Amino acid sequence: MNVLAQSPGLLVAVPLAGAAISFVAGRRRAPHVAITTALVVLTLAVALAVHVLDGGPFRYQVGGWGAPLGIDLVADGAAALFLVLTAIVGLVVTLYATAYFRTDDETAYGHGLFWTLWLFMWTSLNALFLTGDVFNVYVCLELVGISAVTLVTIGGGAEALRAGARYLFASMLGAMTYLLGVALLYAATGQLDMDVLRTTLVADTTAATGLALMIAALVLKTALVPAHFWLPAAHGSAPSPVSAVLSSLVVKGSYFVILRLMLDVMPAGYLPGVDIVLGVLGSAAIVWGSVQALLQTRIKQLVAYSTVAQIGYLFLVFPLARHGADVLTLALTGVLVHALSHGLAKGSLFLGAGSLMTRFGHDRIADMAGAARSAPALTFGVALAGVTMMGLPPSGGFGAKWLLVSAALASGEWWWAVVLVIGGLLAAAYMFRLLSVLLVDAPTELHASKGDIRTEWLPLALALGAVLLVLAIPLVSDLAAASNVLIHAGVTP
Amino acid sequence: MSTYLVYTAGGVLLYALGTYGLLARPHLIHKVISANFMGSGVFLILIGLGNRSPESGPDPVPQAMVLTGIVVTVALTALGLAIVKRYYTATGLDNLDDKPSAGGDR
Amino acid sequence: MGDRRRFPALLPLLASGGVLAFVGRAVLALPPTASGLAVEMRDGAKASGIKNVVTAVLLDFRGYDTLLEIAVLMLATVAVLSLREDPAALSRRIAGRAGPVLGALTRTLAPLMILVAGHLVWVGSSEPGGAFQGGAVLGAAGILMVLSGYAQPAWAGRRMVRWVLTVGLLAFIGVALYPMLGGGSLLQYPDESRKNLILFIEILLTLSIGASILSLFLASASATAGGERP
Numbered sequence: 001m002n003v004l005a006q007s008p009g010l011l012v013a014v015p016l017a018g019a020a021i022s023f024v025a026g027r028r029r030a031p032h033v034a035i036t037t038a039l040v041v042l043t044l045a046v047a048l049a050v051h052v053l054d055g056g057p058f059r060y061q062v063g064g065w066g067a068p069l070g071i072d073l074v075a076d077g078a079a080a081l082f083l084v085l086t087a088i089v090g091l092v093v094t095l096y097a098t099a100y101f102r103t104d105d106e107t108a109y110g111h112g113l114f115w116t117l118w119l120f121m122w123t124s125l126n127a128l129f130l131t132g133d134v135f136n137v138y139v140c141l142e143l144v145g146i147s148a149v150t151l152v153t154i155g156g157g158a159e160a161l162r163a164g165a166r167y168l169f170a171s172m173l174g175a176m177t178y179l180l181g182v183a184l185l186y187a188a189t190g191q192l193d194m195d196v197l198r199t200t201l202v203a204d205t206t207a208a209t210g211l212a213l214m215i216a217a218l219v220l221k222t223a224l225v226p227a228h229f230w231l232p233a234a235h236g237s238a239p240s241p242v243s244a245v246l247s248s249l250v251v252k253g254s255y256f257v258i259l260r261l262m263l264d265v266m267p268a269g270y271l272p273g274v275d276i277v278l279g280v281l282g283s284a285a286i287v288w289g290s291v292q293a294l295l296q297t298r299i300k301q302l303v304a305y306s307t308v309a310q311i312g313y314l315f316l317v318f319p320l321a322r323h324g325a326d327v328l329t330l331a332l333t334g335v336l337v338h339a340l341s342h343g344l345a346k347g348s349l350f351l352g353a354g355s356l357m358t359r360f361g362h363d364r365i366a367d368m369a370g371a372a373r374s375a376p377a378l379t380f381g382v383a384l385a386g387v388t389m390m391g392l393p394p395s396g397g398f399g400a401k402w403l404l405v406s407a408a409l410a411s412g413e414w415w416w417a418v419v420l421v422i423g424g425l426l427a428a429a430y431m432f433r434l435l436s437v438l439l440v441d442a443p444t445e446l447h448a449s450k451g452d453i454r455t456e457w458l459p460l461a462l463a464l465g466a467v468l469l470v471l472a473i474p475l476v477s478d479l480a481a482a483s484n485v486l487i488h489a490g491v492t493p
Numbered sequence: 494m495s496t497y498l499v500y501t502a503g504g505v506l507l508y509a510l511g512t513y514g515l516l517a518r519p520h521l522i523h524k525v526i527s528a529n530f531m532g533s534g535v536f537l538i539l540i541g542l543g544n545r546s547p548e549s550g551p552d553p554v555p556q557a558m559v560l561t562g563i564v565v566t567v568a569l570t571a572l573g574l575a576i577v578k579r580y581y582t583a584t585g586l587d588n589l590d591d592k593p594s595a596g597g598d599r
Numbered sequence: 600m601g602d603r604r605r606f607p608a609l610l611p612l613l614a615s616g617g618v619l620a621f622v623g624r625a626v627l628a629l630p631p632t633a634s635g636l637a638v639e640m641r642d643g644a645k646a647s648g649i650k651n652v653v654t655a656v657l658l659d660f661r662g663y664d665t666l667l668e669i670a671v672l673m674l675a676t677v678a679v680l681s682l683r684e685d686p687a688a689l690s691r692r693i694a695g696r697a698g699p700v701l702g703a704l705t706r707t708l709a710p711l712m713i714l715v716a717g718h719l720v721w722v723g724s725s726e727p728g729g730a731f732q733g734g735a736v737l738g739a740a741g742i743l744m745v746l747s748g749y750a751q752p753a754w755a756g757r758r759m760v761r762w763v764l765t766v767g768l769l770a771f772i773g774v775a776l777y778p779m780l781g782g783g784s785l786l787q788y789p790d791e792s793r794k795n796l797i798l799f800i801e802i803l804l805t806l807s808i809g810a811s812i813l814s815l816f817l818a819s820a821s822a823t824a825g826g827e828r829p
Contacts, residue, residue: 002782009775012785023765024765062784062785068636069640070663111680111683116677138562143674146572150677150682153682159593162584168576176534187543187545187629190633190634505623538626545631545634546633550637555635564671569675571675575683579684
């Protein structure tokens, strides 16, 4: 069996098998199943990335039929980046969760079903990053949605249930809208495969309406302002390992499909004006999310609103993509680096926030003074993650902003660069507000005097990854060049 | 008017009704039912538009999509009802507009 | 959070009217005849040897969708199990409720339903039917048996029930992975064993789907043991 060529199929089948096995394995053994699965999936994701770097993007025909009869998986550079990000954050969150969810209460945390739900979510994220079929996207989105909503409620408090219900209804609205879009698109074109659609799509009212509905649904699932109403409560009230996964990975799943539809499937200008609208909403998200983050008094709410802001950057690629191959290359590489650095940094921040809350026994920022003395590793992790969130050099966030600003200036539309700078300043403001409290040299009364080695050091490890990402930018550029967006735009031969 | 348009028009109508209900009705059970309206609407549209070629018979792909969609909708509905019930037992509330009292947190 | 963000009544109206207008326009713009992928699918189904084209699409051409769909169903079951409260409450509530009529009805109907479930799976390859239809009937038989006291609600979440719930998905994954050993891709059934493999998956799926439906009922029924309705 050629593992490299089989990696797309295995990246779905292995975590799915892990989910099923963890369910029958029982509470005691489920964490071991999850760790084993995480290690195998990380290996597979790296194998897929290596294969793409070596031989370019490849298609994987599930069932051997090939589109349009069957469903094809698409492994390109962009998919490889998201798969590797998911695997790294996934492994760290899995290890963190083994410490976080340790309890003697049999019914706590959804009767110990966290592991199964989490592996289902991982499966669906991998499937979403790989699928090349618009209806299969629907099934994947539902797997993501159901597992995400349930994981939000797994703590069982009234606030979490309320946030979960709100998230569920947003999810339902998104699902139905997306499916309606697929119905119209299929009725107009008779095709479901993205690559067949790319080569056959012609101007057509029905197909355009279908695609517009699909993009609207995905925007809702990605929580782009003004469709972000469900996010802060859901990400803020979930258990911290869940918040980390939701903020750093789940919103990127639906974003990735938008990226594919907007820049790969649809010819430029197919939905006139939508690229500008997405860019404007992205800018609004950056400003609104940051200002809200600045106003929060509870640590996880601050981090959640920061996600609302950081999602905005991802949408700046769409207006910039209209300005030729060079700007597109810069902008696409920029958003990919941003997705990676935000994924690592936000994972770190939520895990760190969770550990701080366990140590202090509450979530009020104002009462967390003195953390630097009693929990130095945690505070250092938050500070490092903050560096990349603000986009200070040297960090992954700095690389992403640099690329995006270059793209904006090269496009002649300098106002996107202004938004990027304002976003960086606002991020500095809300991160400093948090750090200024943590770094105060004050004696503290801690709820738990000592943390577990995993809950202390894993957030720092992720933050270090986000900073060191700056060294991997050439590798990210190579993978971006091996993405179908740039290949089909004629940038990469 | 062709037969397929009758089914499709019915589907669009159901979908629009469901959209209104999901957004406007505060009661959580109403919201779950409205989402099911939307689902049934899409299924009708899929079946209707997939039956536009009488001579070669109905297209099996939309039928397969509907069968998959039904199972997914059942799954979503089950989860929705479970969360709504759990929220109700935890807080005594049947909508998201009222805030749970501090004592309701368990 | 978000209490002030109550939707104004205008927004739902606008959304609903917008759907009517734009989707209506899109539907009317369609040509009155189109066959989509019908021809390709029919030709493909002939080659694969499965007489029912919809079954061929579901389990063969788009079998990957179905694999994930089974995952959705199992995930929803796990999700509802994670939200359950006190399963014993339902046992107490149901115990002693079953009257003689329900008991007699169950004794007559349950065996028949199990038989019908088996039949639906068997005919699934050539006529309408299949694992979901069979599983739904099987699950309904299970619910009937619980309501009339022949089965215990507290079984939901037990190890044995977990195995039944999972066996369909596990078998499906196993069969999906098996062709990879011979250099094929995921779900690429070998031609000579395609029909038997599909039947094998369908039978185990029927059991799991039946168990899923029963578990969904039991786990969510336990949440409001007081009998009040939200």
